Amino acid sequence: MAAADVLPETASVHWRRRVDAAQLRGRGRLWTLTMAAHVVPFAGAASLLLWMQPLALPVALVCFAHAWIIPELYAQRGANVLRPARRMSAADAAPGPEQRSVGLLGDLVGHEARELHARTGLVLEPGRLGAWLVGEKGAVLLHGGRRPRAYCYCVKVDPRRPAAADLPSGDRIAHLLLALRSDEQGFATVANLAFAGAPWRLRRRMSRETRAALKAALASDSRSSARL
Amino acid sequence: MSKLIRMDHTGHCTLAEWTPDDPAAVERAVEAFRSELDRGYLAMVSTGPGHAEHVRELPLDAELVIMRLPISGG
Secondary structure, eight states: OOGGGSOGGGGGGTTSOOOOHHHHHHHHHHHHHHHHHHHHHHHHHHHHHHHHOGGGHHHHHHHHHHHHHHHHHHHHHHHHTTSOOOOSSGGGGOHHHHHHHHHHHHHHSOHHHHHHHHHHSOEEEEOSSSEEEEOSSEEEEEEOTTSOEEEEEEEEEOTTSGGGGGOOHHHHHHHHHHHHHHOHHHHHHHSEEEEEEOHHHHHTTSOHHHHHHHHHHHHHHHHHHHHO | OEEEEEOOTTSOEEEEEEOTTOHHHHHHHHHHHHHHHHTTOEEEEEOSTTOEEEESSOOTTOSEEEEEOOEEEO
């Protein structure tokens, strides 16, 4: 890849290996193993306790609760990347700048993506790695075709820049979208992976509106996988 | 008419407009472009549906050049 095509921000994370499809699958499997490493010991300990001493039921229940809650917390962390950013002041949510920013974003995407954004606040962007859902402070990549996995990335306009604090929502998404379009692998390299797992785990933690966007992204990913 | 815009707290603002056959307007646009680069902005040009390109010189033939801030992992 020519240097001009590489996302400039990757220089700030030069120690990271550039993300590609193989690395994505590897990281996905690692997440599954990590979840198993959290769940199996707690569930096993709970079962063993019950088998050895039924009176230990309360302790076993606490173990089961741990086995359930840890994966749920990770899934919640993943779903959080698609939540709208918290507004710092009323001026940030002023209708004029918001409308202008959404107008510019609308010019960058097609009719379907524009309509989906109006309903869900998220932009669907098909890529080479899979289908992306882009929000104000992160993006979710659906990758894997028949058995897709959701990769939730925490990424946003660099908060160290003073101008970043006042950006309206459409501009925040447009920043991420332009970076994603210029270098998809670089975008995934710069972003921090917050969660990887089955889309249904993510779906349970999403709002009703944004679930429609996840459904559209899953359909887009399976369509693009079928073409390959 | 080509446009150089910057995404900011107003939604976006137009920094310069030019046509390639107007040297004075081109010069103003190039100056505005460099000034934004010096402030740490990155310049992007859409190159078709789903594609964008990072540019380091003002592409005079581009319809729209968008200045954006860098991104980082959260």
